[in-house]
Amino acid sequence: MNPAAKSPGTSPPPRTALNPFNTVPRPGSAFWGFEQRKRRVREQDSAEVIQRNFRKHLRMVGSRRMKAQTFAERRSKSFNRSWSDPTPVKPDSPHEPRDSGDLQASCGTLDEGGLDDNIDWEEEREMEKLACEGDDFVxxxxxxxxxxxxxxxxxxxxxxxxxxxxxxxxxxxxxxxxxxxxxxxxxxxxxxxxxxxxxxxxxxxxxxxxxxxxxxxxxxxxxxxxxxxxxxxxxxxxxxxxxxxxxxxxxxxxxxxxxxxxxxxxxxxxxxxxxxxxxxxxxxxxxxxxxxxxxxxxxxxxxxxxxxxxxxxxxxxxxxxxxx
Missing domain, CATH: 3.40.50 (Rossmann fold)
Known part of the structure; x- marks a missing residue:
């Protein structure tokens, strides 16, 4: 047996359908080109995943900034009034948010540091703003x-x-x-x-x-x-x-x-x-x-x-x- 064929510290390549004899592809061979193409495809897929996640992150950051700006404008209009103003009774409407009991069950905490908690916090704040809409709310x-x-x-x-x-x-x-x-x-x-x-x-x-x-x-x-x-x-x-x-x-x-x-x-x-x-x-x-x-x-x-x-x-x- 040729001692160079099995040197210590190296492992044979995996046995696959295209490489049944565990041979090492050499530059210029058909198997070498196939392995190179597979590696390029894997790199391209990884790059696309990273780009998608980054674009998603930018969209989320942008939406939160827009929400904050909208809330600041609405707050300046809606809450500049006397606390002693009466609150007329508002009839229930089909567009009102879900019950406050449901809100409590889904409430997240920011100190845990998770992205889902941030999203839950933003969603509940938006729902509270919808419930408090109107100049008649105290x-x-x-x-x-x-x-x-x-x-x-x-x-x-x-x-x-x-x-x-x-x-x-x-x-x-x-x-x-x-x-x-x-x-x-x-x-x-x-x-x-x-x-x-x-x-x-x-x-x-x-x-x-x-x-x-x-x-x-x-x-x-x-x-x-x-x-x-x-x-x-x-x-x-x-x-x-x-x-x-x-x-x-x-x-x-x-x-x-x-x-x-x-x-x-x-x-x-x-x-x-x-x-x-x-x-x-x-x-x-x-x-x-x-x-x-x-x-x-x-x-x-x-x-x-x-x-x-x-x-x-x-x-x-x-x-x-x-x-x-």
């Missing part, structure tokens, strides 16, 4: 009221009567679950305007410096939100009901307690903001007697009725009930 404000607050049953009666965008939700502190609260928020938003999301939220509950007494046996602190999965999931799922088209960060007010009374309150708010990303949100918990607190109260309540309710909050007298 972004909704959700008010969560814990039954643990003294005289909490009267709170829905003292909200601003000239602002129908305020949606009060009184929940049972003793028996309600996080799922119950989220389902009620979804139902109220759908009834307000199908596909709409809230821009402002007031959480009226008991608590203190560095903690929120949200539900029975569920005290939100920095450490517990970090360790307890159901509590962290609640804030993540709550963010799905926040607006994607709000040009400013969505705002959540905390009332009934002063969470920022110590550094742990600042850490708690920062933790909640991180959980609710990529949605943009700010937390505020001003003292009611401060100028910022008065501004917060007037955003949601009839200030005169609120002061009357406050004076009767811990009283057994019936003057307030008779007044109503």
């Amino acid at each position: 972004p909704p404000k959700i008010m969560l009221i814990s039954s643990k607050v003294p005289k909490a049953e009267y709170v829905p009666t003292i909200i601003r009567r000239d602002d129908p965008s305020i949606i009060p939700i009184l929940y049972d502190h003793e028996h309600a679950t996080f799922d119950d609260i989220l389902e009620e928020i979804e139902k109220k938003l759908t009834a307000y305007r199908r596909g709409s999301k809230f821009w402002r939220m007031l959480i009226f509950c008991q608590g203190g410096p560095g903690h929120l007494y949200f539900l029975k046996n569920k005290v939100a602190t920095f450490a517990k939100v970090e360790k307890e999965e159901d509590m962290s999931q609640f804030w993540r799922r709550l963010s799905r009901f926040m607006s994607k088209v709000n040009p400013e960060p969505n705002l959540i007010h905390i009332m009934g307690c002063y969470v920022l009374g110590n550094p742990n309150g600042v850490k708690l708010f920062q933790k909640l903001k991180n959980l609710m990303r990529p949605y943009s949100v700010e937390f505020e918990s001003p003292l009611e007697l401060s100028a910022q607190g008065k501004e917060m109260i007037e955003m949601y309540f009839d200030f005169r009725l609120y002061r009357l309710w406050k004076t009767r909050q811990h009283s057994k007298l019936l003057e307030y009930e008779e007044f109503l």
